[in-house]
Amino acid sequence: MMMIEQEDVGATTPIHKLTNGNSNNGLLTNGHKAKKDDDKATYKYTYEHLAETAKYLLERVPFRPKIGIICGSGMGSLAEALTDKVVFPYNQIPHFPESTVEGHAGQLVFGYLMGVEVVCMKGRFHHYEGYPLWKCSMPVRVMKLVGISHLIATNAAGGLNPKYKVGDVMLVNDHINLMGFSGNNPLHGPNDERFGPRFLPMNRAYDKDLIELAKKVWDDLKLGPIHEGVYTCLGGPNFETVAELKMLQMVGVDAVGMSTVHEVITARHCDLTVLAFSLITNFCATNYENQSEANHEEVMDVGKMRQDTLATFVQNLVLRIKKLGYPGIK
Ligand SMILES: O=P(O)(O)O[C@@H]1C[C@H](O)[C@@H](CO)O1
Numbered sequence: 001m002m003m004i005e006q007e008d009v010g011a012t013t014p015i016h017k018l019t020n021g022n023s024n025n026g027l028l029t030n031g032h033k034a035k036k037d038d039d040k041a042t043y044k045y046t047y048e049h050l051a052e053t054a055k056y057l058l059e060r061v062p063f064r065p066k067i068g069i070i071c072g073s074g075m076g077s078l079a080e081a082l083t084d085k086v087v088f089p090y091n092q093i094p095h096f097p098e099s100t101v102e103g104h105a106g107q108l109v110f111g112y113l114m115g116v117e118v119v120c121m122k123g124r125f126h127h128y129e130g131y132p133l134w135k136c137s138m139p140v141r142v143m144k145l146v147g148i149s150h151l152i153a154t155n156a157a158g159g160l161n162p163k164y165k166v167g168d169v170m171l172v173n174d175h176i177n178l179m180g181f182s183g184n185n186p187l188h189g190p191n192d193e194r195f196g197p198r199f200l201p202m203n204r205a206y207d208k209d210l211i212e213l214a215k216k217v218w219d220d221l222k223l224g225p226i227h228e229g230v231y232t233c234l235g236g237p238n239f240e241t242v243a244e245l246k247m248l249q250m251v252g253v254d255a256v257g258m259s260t261v262h263e264v265i266t267a268r269h270c271d272l273t274v275l276a277f278s279l280i281t282n283f284c285a286t287n288y289e290n291q292s293e294a295n296h297e298e299v300m301d302v303g304k305m306r307q308d309t310l311a312t313f314v315q316n317l318v319l320r321i322k323k324l325g326y327p328g329i330k
């Protein structure tokens with residue numbers, strides 16, 4: 001059987017090579033033995049490898065999750081309310097990367113949220129940690145393989161829309177894949193149809209029914225105003241310059257962060273129904289007079305400040321999704 005094997009010598013410069021299918025022996029096709037911890041090598045991320053990861057998890061979890069939740073910076077407490085938890089530190093899961101950012105515990109937590117079977121990523125992977133985008137979003141494929149049909153991706157973001165205040169929530173109704181403009185995309189490289197198609201539409205990436213449902217849940221809980229808007233992801237780790245923020249505002253960005261977009265692309269590729277929201281953790285200054293500077297401590301503090309509200313919101317949301325029979329794009 002012919003297989004495609006890929007060495008990724010940089011985030012965007014793969015070398016594809018055809019081999020005789022013997023891709024699991026740690027030997028790259030140039031004859032060099034791959035280092036076990038070689039972060040650049042996609043040979044660990046074939047469908048078979050991720051199926052192995054899923055099998056490892058499923059053998060240790062007595063139920064199948066329906067909804068995956070990715071906890072944004074400082075929002076790990078969303079996983080606290082889970083019952084009958086089965087917790088996997090990332091460094092114990094076969095083929096999983098490790099979390100290196102403060103506010104991202106690095107655990108995959110299975111459990112019940114309001115009686116709904118879920119799996120929570122307490123900690124995500126970012127490009128600025130040194131991971132290529134396909135690696136940042138590989139857990140999405142793993143969650144798909146363990147059974148989820150719906151993904152709730154959360155993030156901390158800077159607010160560009162002047163109507164937003166720190167602590168507000170924005171339901172993402174679209175994104176601008178700025179990193180993708182330069183060819184940096186999580187689907188870059190050979191496509192495996194078992195995950196999804198080579199070319200995929202993104203115009204309905206954020207499920208409209210789920211957005212309406214989320215708004216209704218938020219309103220029913222009387223949690224105050226909630227926004228809908230456009231998110232963009234920059235590579236980070238630095239926050240933006242004034243000129244960059246002015247440009248983003250001009251092209252219609254409401255909130256800016258360093259994640260989510262590649263996860264959503266990967267999720268839609270494997271046909272997951274997606275809801276995403278941003279917690280606005282800081283205001284983005286689009287003029288030079290403003291002396292305030294964005295910082296990660298503030299981001300995490302706002303996460304803490306809003307954790308109870310967000311937990312209530314997400315708990316009620318998953319319950320409603322289940323009650324409605326898991327609606328969304330199929
Ligand atoms: O993981 P998210 O996108 O929630 O985290 C944002 C982006 C950076 O990782 C961090 C900056 O404070 O917050």
Ligand SMILES: Nc1nc2[nH]cnc2c(=O)[nH]1
Pocket residue numbers: 156157158159234236238239240256257258281282284294299
């Ligand atoms: N890029 C970016 N990411 C963030 N995450 C939280 N706040 C911000 C921000 O202002 N900019």
